[in-house]
Amino acid sequence: MRRFLVILVVAALVVVSFAGIIDEIKKRGYIIMGTEATFPPFEFVDKQSKQVVGFDVDIAKMIAKKLGVQLVIKDIAFDGLIPALMTNKIDMIVAAMTITPEREKMVSFSIPYFTAGQVIVVRKSDSFRPKKYEDLKGHRVGVQQGTTADIDLSKIKGIEIVRYTRFTDAFLDLAIGRTDAVVLDAAPAQAYVKFNPKLMISSPVLSEEKYGIAVRKEDKELLDFINKTLKEMNSKTCYDFLVSLWF
Numbered sequence: 001m002r003r004f005l006v007i008l009v010v011a012a013l014v015v016v017s018f019a020g021i022i023d024e025i026k027k028r029g030y031i032i033m034g035t036e037a038t039f040p041p042f043e044f045v046d047k048q049s050k051q052v053v054g055f056d057v058d059i060a061k062m063i064a065k066k067l068g069v070q071l072v073i074k075d076i077a078f079d080g081l082i083p084a085l086m087t088n089k090i091d092m093i094v095a096a097m098t099i100t101p102e103r104e105k106m107v108s109f110s111i112p113y114f115t116a117g118q119v120i121v122v123r124k125s126d127s128f129r130p131k132k133y134e135d136l137k138g139h140r141v142g143v144q145q146g147t148t149a150d151i152d153l154s155k156i157k158g159i160e161i162v163r164y165t166r167f168t169d170a171f172l173d174l175a176i177g178r179t180d181a182v183v184l185d186a187a188p189a190q191a192y193v194k195f196n197p198k199l200m201i202s203s204p205v206l207s208e209e210k211y212g213i214a215v216r217k218e219d220k221e222l223l224d225f226i227n228k229t230l231k232e233m234n235s236k237t238c239y240d241f242l243v244s245l246w247f
């Protein structure tokens with residue numbers, strides 16, 4: 001009897017662990033995207049509707065639509081995204097996340113869907129015009145915790161890094177002079193500068209990075225589905241439409 005029960009439990013576990021992620025998502029009727037929504041035009045909170053919108057959200061909606069399910073968005077700290085994915089709180093990360101070898105040790109990335117790079121943002125009223133990371137030595141520089149900017153600047157000695165959870169706070173502090181610069185991806189930098197005429201971009205684009213959608217390593221099935229969707233979007237020039245819509 002006891003042995004029979006053990007076999008039953010093991011069999012049940014096997015069935016559960018082999019029921020694919022796509023079946024699971026279809027059964028529950030929604031897919032959960034994790035993101036950090038102070039990153040326009042990729043993901044930000046729309047003032048009127050209070051909803052998270054943007055380029056990444058539209059891509060995620062396309063994936064949800066093709067699966068025949070709803071899209072649920074969780075807006076959490078950027079450095080909490082990979083932990084949330086690995087503990088099953090979200091199904092995928094769509095957060096303008098750069099594909100890096102370190103992150104690839106923990107998660108699987110889709111084919112790249114966007115090329116980006118870091119820039120330095122400063123106050124116009126200041127005379128400080130950094131052109132490269134080395135110029136930031138001896139200064140207070142805001143970054144979003146856990147981003148590629150944080151990782152790259154942390155390697156350079158003599159920069160006083162101030163780490164933020166939300167870019168909105170990083171830019172408030174820059175505007176009032178609590179920091180001397182903020183380093184982030186070019187497109188969101190342009191969006192923030194556009195809405196804050198006191199700020200400007202002082203450097204050229206300083207890195208080349210590619211964004212990917214991240215899933216758990218075991219969810220190969222979902223990864224294939226996402227890649228298929230991204231490829232289809234490209235061939236349908238759906239992607240160009242989204243770019244023209246958000247940029």
Ligand code: ARG
Nearest residue numbers: 036039095096097098147148
């Ligand atoms: N591309 C950078 C990185 O991967 C920054 C991404 C920040 N994204 C966000 N949604 N806040 O580290």
